[in-house]
Amino acid sequence: MNNWKLICPLEDIPQLGSRIVRPATGGDIAIFRTSDDEVFAMHDKCPHKGGPLSQGIVHGKRVTCPLHGWNIGLDDGHAVAPDVGSCTKFQVKVEAGQVYLSV
Template sequence: MNTWKPICHLHDIPLLGARRVARARGMDVALFRTANDEVFALLDRCPHKGGPLSQGLVFGRSVACPLHHWTIGLASGQAHAPDEGCTPVFQVQVVEGVIQLLQQELDEHALDLAPPVAGPCAKRIAIIPNPAPA
């Protein structure tokens, strides 16, 4: 059974803005609001290098990734040509000004994608169990 989970009010997301929805498991979901009050939900991960789409610029029915400016369609999650790739889409509805997502998708959709690890601490090191004194 598909149960819709209330997330927030439409006015909680600024026009041409985004908000992140934390999940119990998996990466966050990004909610986007267009200038026409359309609302879309994507996994908060660009298909290129994993950039946080919720921090990108919303224009029309697209978002530009903040890392490398890939343009991602909000309705499809598809990168616009010449770029290729897709980010998972979540179903969303707005009822009486309340944005809702499907609970089953929040619990089960796109759990296999790991958040990107970047920067000077991107590599993990093994902890030596009993290091010898220097």
């Protein structure tokens, strides 16, 4: 069973950008918005060297880490080959223009 928490209106997350959620425990979560208004959520930490993915460039369904250029799939949290590693993903949804995160 999921417990959905209201985060913000979709329009508060810039297209091709992100917003950070700071839960009490477990580390920051980045919520990304694509150019098609899809939203994805994962830990705000690149699997390579821990770079802040929320500061990366969103393109298609990927984000590029600002530290070393690793590409991470927003839909699965996996680094794009030849890089190896993954980020913890979280369920996120948009209903009536509002973004919700499963906690």
